C-alpha cells in the first residue's frame with residue numbers, strides 16, 4: 001500500500017477505534033497508549049498486528065485440528081447463509097428498490113485476528129438481492145461518512161456500462177444511484193469496481209443477485225447463500241492481531257486466507273448450514289475471489305442438480321460431485337439430504353481448507369442404514 005493510502009487508513013483506524021472502544025479491538029492510538037501502560041494483552045496483539053510483525057502460527061496448524069478461541073466483542077461481518085429474501089410469488093414485473101451502503105470496518109478474521117474489511121451493508125458477502133426477470137431495479141448506493149475510500153457497485157445482472165459502476169461511484173458521505181431492467185434470469189455476482197478493483201473485492205466487497213425466471217425456481221425446503229473469497233495479508237496465515245492488507249501479495253495472487261462468508265469459521269463455528277433428513281437443500285454459491293476459481297464440493301454428498309455457471313434457462317446438470325465456479329461467477333446446486341451427519345463444504349483444491357475455507361452442513365434426523373451404515377459388515 002502506498003504511503004498516502006496507508007496514512008488515510010491509519011487515520012481511519014483511529015477514528016474507528018474511538019467509536020468502538022468497548023470492542024477490545026482498539027485502533028493504533030488507543031491501543032498504543034494501552035501498550036505503553038503494559039496492560040491488556042488483547043489490545044497489545046492488535047498493535048503487534050498493525051505493525052506487521054504478528055506472525056505467530058496458530059496452534060494445531062491444520063484447520064481440522066484447530067480449536068477456535070472466540071474473542072468476545074469483536075465485530076463480525078460473516079453473513080448468515082439463511083439471510084435470503086423469500087421466493088418471489090408475484091406474476092407481474094415491478095419496480096424494486098435496492099439500497100446498499102458501503103461500510104469499512106475492523107472485524108474478526110479468525111479467532112485471534114481482525115482485518116479491515118470493506119463491505120456492502122456491513123457483511124461479507126453483502127445482502128442477497130432477489131428480483132424477477134422484467135423487474136425495474138432502482139439501486140441506491142450510499143458510501144458511509146466515515147469511509148476512507150471511494151466505492152461503487154457493478155452488478156453482473158445489468159445490461160449497461162460498467163454494470164452501474166460509473167453511475168454509483170461515491171466518495172465518502174455521497175449517495176449515488178441508477179436504474180436497470182433485469183433482462184436475463186440467473187444468479188449473478190455483484191462487486192465494487194473502484195480501482196484497484198481486485199483490492200476492493202479482496203477486502204470483502206461482493207455479493208449475489210438472483211434474477212428469478214418468470215415461473216420462479218422449483219420449491220425447495222431450504223435455501224442458503226454462500227460465497228468464497230481470498231484475503232491477502234502481510235502477516236502469515238494464523239497470525240494474531242489486526243492484520244495488514246498486502247497489495248503485493250494481491251498482485252501476485254498469493255492469498256494468506258481463503259474464506260466462506262467472510263471469515264474463518266463463519267460457516268463452521270457461527271452459522272453452520274442446517275437441514276433435516278429428507279429435505280431438499282439449495283445453495284446459491286458464488287465466488288467473489290477476486291482471483292481463484294473454486295472447485296465447489298460437499299464432502300459426503302452428490303449434487304442432484306447443478307445450474308452450471310448460474311444459468312437457470314438451461315436444463316440443470318444432474319448427479320455431479322464437484323462444480324467449477326469461476327471468479328466473478330456463481331452456481332446453484334440442489335441436493336436432497338438423506339443421511340444424518342455433518343457434511344463439509346469445501347473448495348476441493350484442499351490446501352485452501354488449511355487456509356481457512358470450510359463450511360458445515362449439519363443434517364439431523366433418523367439414521368438411514370440402507371443408504372449408509374457406519375457399522376461393521378455382518379455375515
Ligand SMILES: [Cu+2]
Pocket residue numbers: 118149150151152192193194200205
Ligand atoms: Cu469499494
